[in-house]
Structures are given as C-alpha cells and as structure tokens.
Amino acid sequence: MARAVTPQRQWIVTIAAWFVALLIFFPVLWMILTSFKTEASAVASPPQLFTADWTTENYTEVWARSDYPRFFWNSVVISVGSTLLGLAIAIPAAWSMAFVPGKRTKDLLMWMLSTKMMPAVGVLIPMYLLFQKIGLYDTKTGLILALMLMNLPIIVWMLYTYFKEIPGEILEAARMDGASLWNEVVYVLTPMAIPGIASTMLLNIILAWNEAFWTITLTTTKAAPLSAFIASFSAPQGLFYAKLSAASTMAILPILILGWFSQKQLVRGLTFGAVK
Amino acid sequence: MGQITLKQVRKSFGDVHVIPGVDLDIQDGEFVVFVGPSGCGKSTLLRLIAGLEDTTAGTIEIDGKNATNLPPARRGLAMVFQSYALYPHMTVRKNIAFPLKMAGMTEAEQTKRVERAAKVLNLGSYLDRRPGQLSGGQRQRVAIGRAIVREPAAFLFDEPLSNLDAALRVGMRQEISELHQSLKTTMIYVTHDQVEAMTMADKIVVLNAGRIEQVGAPLELYNNPRNLFVAGFIGSPKMNFITGPEAEKHGAHTIGVRPEHIRVADDGIWQGVVGLSEHLGSDSFIKVDVSGIGVINLRGPGELNVHHGDRIRLSPAGKIHRFDAQGLALK
Numbered sequence: 001m002a003r004a005v006t007p008q009r010q011w012i013v014t015i016a017a018w019f020v021a022l023l024i025f026f027p028v029l030w031m032i033l034t035s036f037k038t039e040a041s042a043v044a045s046p047p048q049l050f051t052a053d054w055t056t057e058n059y060t061e062v063w064a065r066s067d068y069p070r071f072f073w074n075s076v077v078i079s080v081g082s083t084l085l086g087l088a089i090a091i092p093a094a095w096s097m098a099f100v101p102g103k104r105t106k107d108l109l110m111w112m113l114s115t116k117m118m119p120a121v122g123v124l125i126p127m128y129l130l131f132q133k134i135g136l137y138d139t140k141t142g143l144i145l146a147l148m149l150m151n152l153p154i155i156v157w158m159l160y161t162y163f164k165e166i167p168g169e170i171l172e173a174a175r176m177d178g179a180s181l182w183n184e185v186v187y188v189l190t191p192m193a194i195p196g197i198a199s200t201m202l203l204n205i206i207l208a209w210n211e212a213f214w215t216i217t218l219t220t221t222k223a224a225p226l227s228a229f230i231a232s233f234s235a236p237q238g239l240f241y242a243k244l245s246a247a248s249t250m251a252i253l254p255i256l257i258l259g260w261f262s263q264k265q266l267v268r269g270l271t272f273g274a275v276k
Numbered sequence: 277m278g279q280i281t282l283k284q285v286r287k288s289f290g291d292v293h294v295i296p297g298v299d300l301d302i303q304d305g306e307f308v309v310f311v312g313p314s315g316c317g318k319s320t321l322l323r324l325i326a327g328l329e330d331t332t333a334g335t336i337e338i339d340g341k342n343a344t345n346l347p348p349a350r351r352g353l354a355m356v357f358q359s360y361a362l363y364p365h366m367t368v369r370k371n372i373a374f375p376l377k378m379a380g381m382t383e384a385e386q387t388k389r390v391e392r393a394a395k396v397l398n399l400g401s402y403l404d405r406r407p408g409q410l411s412g413g414q415r416q417r418v419a420i421g422r423a424i425v426r427e428p429a430a431f432l433f434d435e436p437l438s439n440l441d442a443a444l445r446v447g448m449r450q451e452i453s454e455l456h457q458s459l460k461t462t463m464i465y466v467t468h469d470q471v472e473a474m475t476m477a478d479k480i481v482v483l484n485a486g487r488i489e490q491v492g493a494p495l496e497l498y499n500n501p502r503n504l505f506v507a508g509f510i511g512s513p514k515m516n517f518i519t520g521p522e523a524e525k526h527g528a529h530t531i532g533v534r535p536e537h538i539r540v541a542d543d544g545i546w547q548g549v550v551g552l553s554e555h556l557g558s559d560s561f562i563k564v565d566v567s568g569i570g571v572i573n574l575r576g577p578g579e580l581n582v583h584h585g586d587r588i589r590l591s592p593a594g595k596i597h598r599f600d601a602q603g604l605a606l607k
Contacts, residue, residue, distance in 0.1 A: 172348075173361035175349060176348050176353070177354075178426075183378060187374070
C-alpha cells in the first residue's frame with residue numbers, strides 16, 4: 001500500500017528540505033555576500049549578513065591585482081585534461097573489470113578505493129621531490145598527471161558501475177556480429193555508456209577544479225589554477241575577507257554554473273545503479 | 277554449407293561439469309532443436325557452438341574444419357538472443373547493417389542487403405526507428421534480420437520467443453519455420469518448450485543434466501521414447517507412468533500411457549474419481565484418481581461430459597510404453 005501523504009506532512013518535509021538546503025548553502029551565500037562588502041563591514045562584530053554600503057570594488061581590485069584569466073585557463077586545462085586522461089585509462093580498465101572479471105577483480109576494486117582513504121599528506125614529500133626531480137613541478141602536465149592519479153579510482157568505480165548495467169548479451173551479440181574488441185568498445189559499449197561517462201566526466205571536472213592540496217603544493221606561478229589564486233589572497237599582512245571572498249566567488253563561479261546546468265546528469269550519475 | 281559436428285565436447289565451470297561429454301552430428305540445412313528442462317545445459321551447448329564459451333575438452337567442427345578455438349566472429353554463425361540484444365542507440369537499419377559494417381562491406385552492398393532482409397521480415401516501415409520504439413515481436417524480427425543479412429553457415433537461436441506473449445509466440449514460431457524453409461540454412465534452436473520443439477524441428481535433441489538423452493525426429497521421440505525422461509518430457513500433458521502390479525501385467529517395471537491414449541468407457545479396466553476437469557472447447561483435460569494406481573491424466577474431446585467428483589471408468593486406447601527398472605524402454 002502506498003504511504004499516504006497528507007498536506008501537513010508535505011509542508012513539514014518541504015520546510016525541513018529548505019532548512020537543510022539553506023544550511024548547506026549558507027557558507028557559499030555568506031561568501032558571496034561578503035564579496036560585496038567593504039573590508040570594515042566584512043569583519044564587523046557582531047557579523048552582519050547584509051550591509052548598507054554594498055560595493056563591487058573588491059572585484060575590480062582582485063581583477064586588477066592578479067592575472068585571473070591565466071589562473072582560469074590553468075584550471076580549465078588541468079581539470080579537463082586530468083579527466084580526459086583518466087577516462088582514456090579507466091574505460092578499458094572498467095570494461096575488463098565489468099565484463100571479464102578475474103578472481104581478484106573485487107579485491108582490486110576495493111584496493112583502488114582504499115587508496116582514496118589514505119591522507120594525501122602521506123605522499124606529499126615523495127611526490128614533491130619526484131615532481132621537482134623529473135621537471136614536472138609547476139607544470140600543467142604535472143598537475144594533470146597528479147590529479148588524474150588522485151581521481152582514477154573514482155573514475156574506474158563509477159564507470160564499472162555503469163558498465164555492469166549494460167547487458168552482457170549485447171556485447172556478445174557484437175562479438176557474434178564480427179566486432180573486434182576495439183569495435184565492441186567504440187561502437188557498442190561507449191555509445192551505450194555515454195550518460196554514465198558524461199556524469200563521471202562532470203563529477204571529475206568538479207573534483208579536479210576544487211582540488212586545492214596538490215594544486216597549491218605542486219605549483220608556484222606558471223601552472224597555478226584558481227585554487228592557488230584564492231590562496232594568494234591570504235597575504236602575510238593579514239586576511240582581507242572581502243577581497244578573499246571576491247576571489248573565491250570568481251574561482252567557484254564557473255564550476256557553479258557548470259554544476260547548475262548539469263545537475264540532472266550529476267544526480268542521475270551519483271544515484272545510478274542504486275536501485276535496480 | 278552448415279554442417280556441425282561435436283566430438284566429446286565437455287564444459288566445466290570449476291568442479292561443476294555442465295556438459296560431461298556430448299557427441300552430435302548436425303547436417304547441413306537441418307532444423308535442430310535442443311530441448312530440456314531449465315539448467316540442463318542446452319544454452320551452454322549452444323554458446324559452445326557459437327564460441328561465446330570455451331570448451332573444456334572436445335572438438336567442434338563446422339563444415340569439416342576444426343572451429344573449437346576460433347573466436348565467435350570467425351565461425352560464420354549468427355545468433356539470435358533471448359533478450360534480442362539489439363543495440364539500443366542504433367536505428368533498426370544500423371542494427372541490421374552492423375555485422376555487414378564489421379565485415380567491411382560497402383555502403384551500397386549494406387543498403388541492398390538490409391532492404392532485402394527488411395522486405396523478408398516486414399520491417400520496411402520501421403527501418404529508421406530505434407529498438408525502444410518497437411514492440412517485442414518487431415524487436416525479435418530485427419534480431420533475426422541482423423542474423424540473416426550475414427548469410428551465415430548456421431543460425432543459432434537461444435530461446436528467442438520466451439519474452440513474447442502467447443499469441444505472438446505462435447506467429448513468430450511459424451515465421452521462423454517459414455524462414456527456414458525459404459533459406460534452407462542450418463538452424464539450431466534452444467527451447468524449454470516442447471511444443472516449439474515438436475512443431476519446428478527436423479531433429480530434436482533432448483538434454484538432461486548436460487547429457488543427450490535421445491536424438492530423433494519429433495514423432496520418433498513421441499512414439500518411441502528411449503527412456504522415462506524423454507517419455508515424460510515429450511508430449512503435453514505429460515505421459516502417465518504406472519508402476520506396481522498393473523505394470524507387471526505388461527512385463528515391465530513401469531508402463532507409460534499418453535493422456536490422449538486413454539478413453540472413458542463403461543467397460544474400462546480402471547475405475548476412479550474425477551479430480552480436476554478443464555474444458556478448453558477443443559479438448560478436455562481431466563485428472564482422475566484411480567484406486568491402486570494413482571492420478572491419471574486424460575485428454576479427451578472438448579464435449580466430454582465429466583466433472584469434478586464423477587466416478588468414471590477408463591481404458592488405455594493406444595500404445596502402452598514399457599520401461600525396465602533402469603527406466604529404459606523395452607522393445
């Protein structure tokens with residue numbers, strides 16, 4: 001029997017949902033509002049949500065003081081590049097795990113996931129030294145490689161889940177129809193998994209865009225993306241909250257817009273395979 | 277050509293021996309049906325022939341050549357799957373043309389063959405639709421179309437009608453039989469439905485626990501089953517088996533009488549009470565509890581006027597099949 005939904009119950013659920021949504025969004029909202037305040041009202045005590053003297057001066061100053069387009073371009077190259085490279089490696093890997101699993105496939109998947117549980121700082125020194133020695137320090141190629149390796153377990157896991165949903169008989173039919181392994185992946189598997197690949201791609205672009213630990217550690221100026229751009233506003237002279245907020249808003253805005261337009265695909269991607 | 281020979285073909289999954297060892301000869305142009313209960317290994321045997329599973333031991337020859345280790349695409353066979361296995365992102369036209377594209381045929385040749393197949397299968401008006409926009413029967417036709425364009429040495433069908441409703445199943449069954457008559461290509465067809473087996477096959481292979489119980493023409497299996505398993509599996513409703521003194525009277529451990537070979541008669545030798553009576557119009561299916569023997573199934577004419585609780589007398593009115601203690605048929 002379906003559960004009866006009374007109007008009263010619907011109101012309670014709606015209010016609770018709005019409350020949770022606002023709670024999650026509040027820091028972002030606070031940051032956006034602060035970016036339009038003067039430095040004085042940004043640090044006022046008690047804190048003010050709204051201020052009387054709104055200004056866009058912070059944006060003008062941040063834009064003037066730094067080379068925003070270069071940071072933005074670096075972010076684009078690093079996040080898109082690491083995701084595409086990750087997909088190129090993960091698609092064949094997930095294919096073999098989903099369709100020709102070995103005895104230890106499950107263990108391998110678990111091991112891959114477990115690497116995500118290790119604190120990144122644990123490999124900081126070796127990575128830093130390695131990158132310096134082989135000339136990858138402060139290069140976009142270096143960051144693409146590092147972020148691809150960081151996110152590869154997630155990409156493989158997500159694709160594995162999507163591929164498991166594709167009926168094996170369709171791939172067998174392709175084999176009977178004379179398709180080589182390459183043709184099977186290119187003409188049958190990949191087009192059928194496009195929604196899944198798109199979700200994985202979007203999520204990984206967001207993850208790579210928001211990555212701060214490695215991008216700040218492994219860059220100085222040349223390859224620094226927007227996360228390093230934000231960090232550059234925490235000057236030794238003190239924190240300028242309004243400018244920092246303006247810089248942060250400028251850094252997250254592109255990905256926020258991407259996330260907004262692709263939210264349907266992302267939600268579908270994240271819940272894919274949850275209910276069969 | 278489409279002659280297929282299996283020599284001591286075995287298949288094991290770990291310690292489980294699904295096919296303990298099968299020898300079989302399929303002649304060019306034959307319509308062979310593998311039939312048996314669920315889990316008897318019929319689909320596995322078909323997949324071994326297709327090359328979708330590797331054999332554990334034995335040899336598979338196609339047209340006299342050893343194909344045991346050939347990949348599926350190089351065996352020259354086409355397969356129709358139970359789930360149709362159409363490519364959902366391609367139109368019907370592209371689905372049918374896919375094997376031709378993989379074979380490197382020119383666009384012109386692909387179009388020619390696709391249109392010919394579409395004409396044979398009445399798919400002309402659906403060529404630009406996607407599988408999701410078709411009914412079950414139309415999808416099955418597309419799957420068959422994809423198989424016939426390759427002009428394979430043999431067609432393999434893996435329970436192709438089990439996802440269709442009863443009415444459509446009868447229609448498609450006839451279409452496949454007609455297709456076989458026009459193409460005259462070898463067809464191997466797997467089903468658990470013995471009606472499909474009886475109506476379509478030139479030769480039926482009855483499988484049980486991975487072993488071939490009997491191979492023969494449908495009526496040969498119906499009239500002369502080699503053992504109790506085949507006798508019970510072929511024919512619907514199932515053959516009645518009687519043991520004890522009644523069987524001993526016929527010099528057998530078990531006797532079998534088909535429901536259609538029992539008649540209701542005032543002078544019948546068995547007396548019993550009617551349990552269930554189903555009147556289908558054309559036929560009546562009656563279950564009679566006969567004292568000292570057990571429940572006997574009887575198939576009578578549609579107008580047979582017996583009902584639940586009636587006391588009636590029965591007599592065998594056709595062939596009585598005799599079996600020994602091992603379940604093998606006695607001559």
